[in-house]
Amino acid sequence: MAAATDKNNMERFDVVSDVADHYFILPNQDSEGLSRVGSDVYKKIMREWKILARSLPDSIYVRVYEKRIDLLRAVIVGAAGTPYHDGLFFFDMAFPPDYPASPPDVHYRSYGYAINPNLYSDGHVCLSLINTWLGRKHERWEPARSTVLQLLLSIQALVLNEKPFFNDVWSEFFPLGRFFLIDRSQAYNEVVFALNCRTMLCQLRHPPRNFQTFVVAHFRDRARAILSACDDYANGRARVGNYGEAGEGWKSKVRVSAKLRETLVMLYPQLFEAFVLNGAFLGCDEERLRMEKRDGLCKSNVTRRKYRVIMGKVFGRIKSIYNSTFKTSHKS
Incomplete structure (x- = not known):
């Protein structure tokens, strides 16, 4: 047969x-x-x-x-x-x-x-x-x-x-409800992709019997594309499901939810380490991807977090001044 x-x-x-x-x-x-x-x-x-x-x-x-x-x-x-x-x-x-x-x-x-x-x-x-x-x-x-x-x-x-x-x-x-729920559908795709990544991690740790070699070979072959997709999705270069087979996301910026971004920032290093253990990268590739992991997703996330902290302080200061002015005018 x-x-x-x-x-x-x-x-x-x-x-x-x-x-x-x-x-x-x-x-x-x-x-x-x-x-x-x-x-x-x-x-x-x-x-x-x-x-x-x-x-x-x-x-x-x-x-x-x-x-x-x-x-x-x-x-x-x-x-x-x-x-x-x-x-x-x-x-x-x-x-x-x-x-x-x-x-x-x-x-x-x-x-x-x-x-x-x-x-x-x-x-x-x-x-x-x-x-x-x-x-x-x-x-x-x-x-x-x-x-x-x-x-x-x-x-x-x-x-x-x-x-x-x-x-x-x-x-x-x-069926007509589809037109009004496109955003919900896209949000669901984001959740699904994150769960897809979590499933990959489980399979690399515990591959089903008779497919161990297949799992190793598949993720060695697709590791770079998976990490690139995570990076593109997290940084708004592509919508989930629209990552290009050629390894490039959309050139235009798309909206990315904070939840997806935070999830992928957490999953990216876990996937990276799992792929390294799986033998997916040569030495030079591994070092370059380590730099991308450190300076790409994570660095951008830190920048966004600092921005939120700074803007929080600014709005807090404005609110404090406003409250003080309001109390003064009210007394007078």
């Missing part, structure tokens, strides 16, 4: 043996019926394997298990143009005993962060295609037609999208 490989020679589809940290390993210990060669469920799962091995896009990687064919793990690389860019999003799946009559169970490896209205902090995935959300009939699981590949592509396109704020339930009933 040959599968395509990426530029780091990582196979997009592979059969592995280590299943120890899979989310569904305990609830589905009895998988004899699914593993019995010749059974209908076994044949269907083998067809799923063939589809995945042949048709996975560049941004999705899958690992299946030789002794637990009822389990599967996938990772989706966050797409450019979204607040999920350069992130890794892992999903554990389990085929039910009556598959494909019922859809797979799906768990998002959240590390405790709710990065999307459809992806909860406890790992629950809310999606019509797996019957965990209402949806129209054509959006729900169809045993004769639906596949795991379709499910992964749906998560990539419909969940990890450029405006996840509008994934929430109200958007389906009040």
Whole structure:
């Protein structure tokens, strides 16, 4: 079952043996019926394997298990143009005993962060295609037609999208409300990107099994772009999700919230140190980025903080003079 490989020679589809940290390993210990060669469920799962091995896009990687064919793990690389860019999003799946009559169970490896209205902090995935959300009939699981590949592509396109704020339930009933909530959507993107960065840190410290090499290679490759995006977003050179693939943000200044800036000022050095430990930079690059970390985000933040302190003192002095003048005139 040959599968395509990426530029780091990582196979997009592979059969592995280590299943120890899979989310569904305990609830589905009895998988004899699914593993019995010749059974209908076994044949269907083998067809799923063939589809995945042949048709996975560049941004999705899958690992299946030789002794637990009822389990599967996938990772989706966050797409450019979204607040999920350069992130890794892992999903554990389990085929039910009556598959494909019922859809797979799906768990998002959240590390405790709710990065999307459809992806909860406890790992629950809310999606019509797996019957965990209402949806129209054509959006729900169809045993004769639906596949795991379709499910992964749906998560990539419909969940990890450029405006996840509008994934929430109200958007389906009040679609015209989008026009009046663009600012709320952008603010949500800022929160999502910060959580994306926090998730990266967790993955570097505790990468899921069978993807350790992949996680290392991915963040070595994307470390510079991630740090540059943090810098551009914090300094108003690009809106979250609009960082250029060429490594340059927008030339014009955009409004950046104080909360996002403070969060990225805190996360930037943590990401930098994690990338250094991950072997992302050569010696000269590391020293240059250390200087950027010290003189860029942090220095600018100190300047802004000093400005706020000075202006606070000025306004305090004006207020004091005003109160004194008011009291004098009132007495006279």
